[in-house]
Amino acid sequence: MRIAIASDHAAIELKAALADWLRDMGHDVTDLGPDTAASVDYPDYGYKLAAALADGTAERGIALCGSGIGISIAVNRHPKARCALVAEPLSAALAREHNDANAIAMGARLIGVEMAKACVTAFLATEFGGDRHQRRVDKLTTPAL
Template sequence: MRIAIASDHAAIDLKAALADWLRGAGHDVADLGPDSAASVDYPDYGYKLAAAIAAGSAERGIALCGSGIGISIAVNRNPAARCALVSEPLSATLAREHNDANVIAMGARLIGIEMAKACITAFLATEFGGDRHQRRVDKLTQPTF
């Protein structure tokens, strides 16, 4: 699977570890940065990740920052991205099954590496349920205010 991963400075170590793990599992991983622990703005990297999803250069995305909150908000500014903040495998599964999430976000200050791997494993293994959920996902892509 083609997976894009991005973070801010607070999650650089988690991003590197997860990217290596995903590559070891046979995935094509695009690391969208940053490349160092120097302070950066999470929206810049959330937008890059969302753009990769929108362009079709990645099938799934992993967004990381200190809490996972800020970068998930940034990713969700792009209508092609459906990013869910997850903290355990059930939320990752339901995000895919019910919401057709194509990106998950996690907080490096809140989640350990093994739990992050478990979330990603569930996220990548789960198919969208379609059916009654499709009309709801359609409304996410084409909101009516």
């Protein structure tokens, strides 16, 4: 699977660990940065991840920052991105099954590497449920305001 991964400075170590692990599993991983632990702005990297999902560079995305909150908000600014903040595998699986999420966000200050791997595993292994969920997902892209 083609997976894009991005973080801010607070999650650089988690990003590197997940990227290496995903490559070892045979996935095509695009690391959107940053490359160092120098302070950066998480919206810049969230927007890069959303663009990679929107243009088809990536099928799935992983967004990381200190809490996961800020970068998830940034990714979700794009109408073709559906990024769910997760901290355990059930939420990651439900994000795919019910919401057709194409990205997950996690907080490096709140989750360990092994739990992050468990979340990613559940996210990648779960298919969208369709049916009754499809009309709801359609409303996420075209809201009735």
